[in-house]
Amino acid sequence: MINRIQKKVLILAMRAGELMMKSGAEIYRVEDTVTRICKACKIPYVEVFATPTGIFLSLDEGLDGEMHTFIKRIKGTGIDLEKISRINHFSREFTNTSLSVDEGLAILKMIAGIKPYPLLLRMLGAAVVASFTALIFGGALQDFICASIAGSCAYLLSMLLDKFDTNLFIRIFSCCAAATFVSLALFAAGLGSNFNSVIIGSIMIFLPGVALTNAVRDTLAGDMVSGTSKGIEAVVIAVSITSGVGVALKLWTFLGGAY
Secondary structure, three states: OOOHHHHHHHHHHHHHHHHHHHOOOOHHHHHHHHHHHHHHOOOOEEEEEEEOOEEEEEEEOOOOOOEEEEEEEOOOOOOOHHHHHHHHHHHHHHHHOOOOHHHHHHHHHHHHOOOOOOHHHHHHHHHHHHHHHHHHOOOOHHHHHHHHHHHHHHHHHHHHHHHOOOOHHHHHHHHHHHHHHHHHHHHHOOOOOOHHHHHHHHHHHHOOHHHHHHHHHHHHOOOHHHHHHHHHHHHHHHHHHHHHHHHHHHHHHHOOOOO
16 A cells, blocks of 8 residues: 555646646646655655646556556646746755655645736737737838737737637637627728738737647657647647638628738
8 A cells, every 4th residue: 555655746747747738838847746756755656647637547566566557637727827837846846855745735736826928918918929929021100000009909819719618629719700790890990001911910829839739749758649739739730720710801801800
């Protein structure tokens, strides 16, 4: 039977891996973190297998001990590079210092409780990304302003839909459709000169850059299951973006709008 101390180590390692996975970390980084924590607690045999939807961990005290296997289901992922960095630092600190398991759990609880940036600041970031992307794709000053408005509105809708646990495809589809409608409405009102650059800028914040990067990195690292999964996720996001924009353009034309 697993003893009380080993159970705490297990909870600590699994919690660290779960937080990293939900924050968008690469598979090899998650497995390395879980392994480091277990090895630091003098567990001789540790095997970790992580996928985007679950973590499998096997522990063994030695040849004469029993093997214990545990599974942690991962639901919902996002992008939080600060949490990844903090947990990555914590795993190395836990390995190289005399931190206790209870202290480690307290640190992870603190990291998990880190609040995201204020909504207005995140909307400002979305507006900046959208507006400067519009300039890159040939937009003028008025397109810069229009893209910032469309991008921030689309991001606000994304946050609203996220609170209702909306499906990833539906959420991105709806946000890109809304961004296209806002862009066309601003163009129809005479506030923009190049609606193409405005639309491109406003949907830029939804491009699956991290998913595609992680797919390539995991594949090159030999994690084919994760690499394939992340690659499919990137394709699904790309399809939802193009579908949202395409449907919005068709609906705008159907309603009598011109562009």
